[in-house]
Amino acid sequence: MSVVGEEKVDGNGNVRFLDVSLTMGGKVIIDRANMPFVSGDVYVVYGPSGVGKTSLLNMIAGYLRPQSGVVDVRGTVGYLLQDDVLFSRLSALDNVVIAGGGHGVKNIDDVKRRARILLGDVGLGDKGDVLVEFLSGGERQRVRLACVLIEDPDIVLCDEPTTGVDVQRAHEILKLLKTMCAGKTLIVVTHDLLVKEVFSQSHVLQLGDGVLREETV
Numbered sequence: 101m102s103v104v105g106e107e108k109v110d111g112n113g114n115v116r117f118l119d120v121s122l123t124m125g126g127k128v129i130i131d132r133a134n135m136p137f138v139s140g141d142v143y144v145v146y147g148p149s150g151v152g153k154t155s156l157l158n159m160i161a162g163y164l165r166p167q168s169g170v171v172d173v174r175g176t177v178g179y180l181l182q183d184d185v186l187f188s189r190l191s192a193l194d195n196v197v198i199a200g201g202g203h204g205v206k207n208i209d210d211v212k213r214r215a216r217i218l219l220g221d222v223g224l225g226d227k228g229d230v231l232v233e234f235l236s237g238g239e240r241q242r243v244r245l246a247c248v249l250i251e252d253p254d255i256v257l258c259d260e261p262t263t264g265v266d267v268q269r270a271h272e273i274l275k276l277l278k279t280m281c282a283g284k285t286l287i288v289v290t291h292d293l294l295v296k297e298v299f300s301q302s303h304v305l306q307l308g309d310g311v312l313r314e315e316t317v
Contacts, residue, residue, distance in 0.1 A: 120169035131310035153289035175254030200250035
């Protein structure tokens with residue numbers, strides 16, 4: 101089962117896998133995994149495509165339930181999906197405002213102010229009024245990051261954040277993640293060695309053949 105809570109833990113939020121098992125389509129994704137994701141730390145879950153990295157994030161987000169065990173989540177969750185889910189015919193600002201305006205925020209001016217600040221933080225301060233369909237892939241990724249962060253989640257999940265961008269843009273996105281998610285629990289899944297390189301001082305986990313384990317140097 102999954103347990104997703106709003107309780108704050110040390111102001112950041114944490115995640116624990118407690119004897120978690122998941123099988124999909126007859127394939128064992130995770131077999132009796134026990135893993136703490138410590139509040140405020142950064143984790144890179146590395147492995148080839150198809151081993152179940154997205155399924156791991158979906159369990160943390162509460163979109164997918166394991167067959168057995170508990171995914172214990174303490175804190176609010178923001179999820180940077182691999183798919184581009186922006187509204188192309190709306191502006192960058194409107195996309196971020198929509199992401200931040202549907203959860204009890206009554207003052208739309210306050211939402212817009214925070215959205216503009218976030219767009220500035222991700223390097224798009226001059227692109228707020230530009231329709232998303234006219235932005236580059238790297239710029240769209242930055243808008244998506246702003247959409248995730250506008251509600252200041254305790255835990256940030258990132259699914260293959262370097263997909264669809266060149267190496268230079270990938271470096272820029274990863275550095276933004278490091279800066280803007282400082283102090284949050286950040287969990288990034290990837291098959292890209294560049295991500296491991298940029299987050300070399302973080303926890304690196306390997307996922308494969310149903311086993312989730314931390315790499316040792």
